[in-house]
Amino acid sequence: MSSQDAAARARALSLDADACVRRGDLAAAETGYREALAIEPTARRWHNLATVLQLLGHHPQAEAGFREALALDPANARARGSLGLSVLAQGRWAEGFPLYDAWRELPEAQGRAAPELVIPRWRGEPLAGKSLVVWGEEGFGDQIMFARFAKALEREGAEVGWVAHPALTRLLQEGLGQQAAAMRPGLSILGADFVVPSSQLPALMMARTPSPPPAPYLASPPANRIDGLRLGIKPRGSTAHDNDANRSLDEAAAAALLALPGAVSLAPEETGARDFWDTAGIIAGLDLVISVDTAVAHLAGALGRRCWVLLPAVGCDWRWGSEGETTPWYPSLRLFRQRTPGNWEPVIDEVRSALQARAG
Numbered sequence: 001m002s003s004q005d006a007a008a009r010a011r012a013l014s015l016d017a018d019a020c021v022r023r024g025d026l027a028a029a030e031t032g033y034r035e036a037l038a039i040e041p042t043a044r045r046w047h048n049l050a051t052v053l054q055l056l057g058h059h060p061q062a063e064a065g066f067r068e069a070l071a072l073d074p075a076n077a078r079a080r081g082s083l084g085l086s087v088l089a090q091g092r093w094a095e096g097f098p099l100y101d102a103w104r105e106l107p108e109a110q111g112r113a114a115p116e117l118v119i120p121r122w123r124g125e126p127l128a129g130k131s132l133v134v135w136g137e138e139g140f141g142d143q144i145m146f147a148r149f150a151k152a153l154e155r156e157g158a159e160v161g162w163v164a165h166p167a168l169t170r171l172l173q174e175g176l177g178q179q180a181a182a183m184r185p186g187l188s189i190l191g192a193d194f195v196v197p198s199s200q201l202p203a204l205m206m207a208r209t210p211s212p213p214p215a216p217y218l219a220s221p222p223a224n225r226i227d228g229l230r231l232g233i234k235p236r237g238s239t240a241h242d243n244d245a246n247r248s249l250d251e252a253a254a255a256a257l258l259a260l261p262g263a264v265s266l267a268p269e270e271t272g273a274r275d276f277w278d279t280a281g282i283i284a285g286l287d288l289v290i291s292v293d294t295a296v297a298h299l300a301g302a303l304g305r306r307c308w309v310l311l312p313a314v315g316c317d318w319r320w321g322s323e324g325e326t327t328p329w330y331p332s333l334r335l336f337r338q339r340t341p342g343n344w345e346p347v348i349d350e351v352r353s354a355l356q357a358r359a360g
Helices: 003-022 026-039 043-055 059-072 077-089 093-105 107-111 140-155 166-176 198-205 251-258 276-284 295-303 345-359
Strands: 131-135 159-164 179-182 194-197 231-234 263-265 288-292 307-311 333-337
Touching: 003 026, 003 043, 026 043, 043 059, 043 077, 059 077, 077 093, 093 107, 093 198, 131 140, 131 198, 140 159, 140 166, 140 198, 140 295, 159 166, 166 179, 166 276, 166 295, 194 198, 231 251, 231 295, 251 263, 251 345, 276 295, 288 295, 295 307, 295 333, 307 345, 333 345
Parallel strands: 131 159, 131 194, 159 179, 231 263, 231 288, 288 307, 307 333
Antiparallel strands: none
């Protein structure tokens, strides 16, 4: 086979593997990318193979693939950020968070990254006697998760305030006891000494400690008890999430959970909750929360409330690792893992069995 024919064959294999990814056949995609790489290795093909391995939860192999991509294209921010996710999934947080922070360099990040402000960015300078504003960015779950660093910032001598989505401001004010302002056009924070994006807190803080600050770290509101309802269910997350098709339950699985005795949906349109502080009060009045990987799971964990989290086989988030029932981020959470992509029925059966064992 001539070099020209080999290159054409590698391109065809890569294009076919791309199509396999789009239709969800990740095993075939992995095979196609490997065959293309054997003929003509490129940074893009290594990145694509590693992304498939990452989606399947094979993080050591994915890490090796992303490193191959970076060896061929060291300036590739996408590969660097993706490498960070697989490093984080393996529990190497001090190494992983700075790598993951490369997502800020991507063009599509402009809508979710903290804006550049005239106030200096905090990059780890001493905080004694300084005021620091944490600017909330990325999803609700991330902001709740990284709020765990708030008290550590105070212990370093900082006066800490937050700028966050309106749905989070009361939770931060009441749960952390810190000032919080809702994001809005024209908001001024010119009086602060430093500003830091919430998603950069772990990169800065985990360099100083081998383990995350423990949960619970949010004060709980008075319990909002609803007669007869002891089990909170959150079967779906936001459809805007890039892995929502895999992480959210299908209609049958969601209905099965909501049919459990004493179950109540924790969707705000069902509970009437105005924000996460209201939802925290409802959770405080429940015996157990069962949720997919969405902000409600983080909220329950941050409050120290018992929560069972249902995790997808494809695209399971880095913070839950790839095996086991527990997470060092939230000791009150128990993880239930889907084994076959798209099939929630065995997971629901496992939940029913666990509920029966708990009742017995």
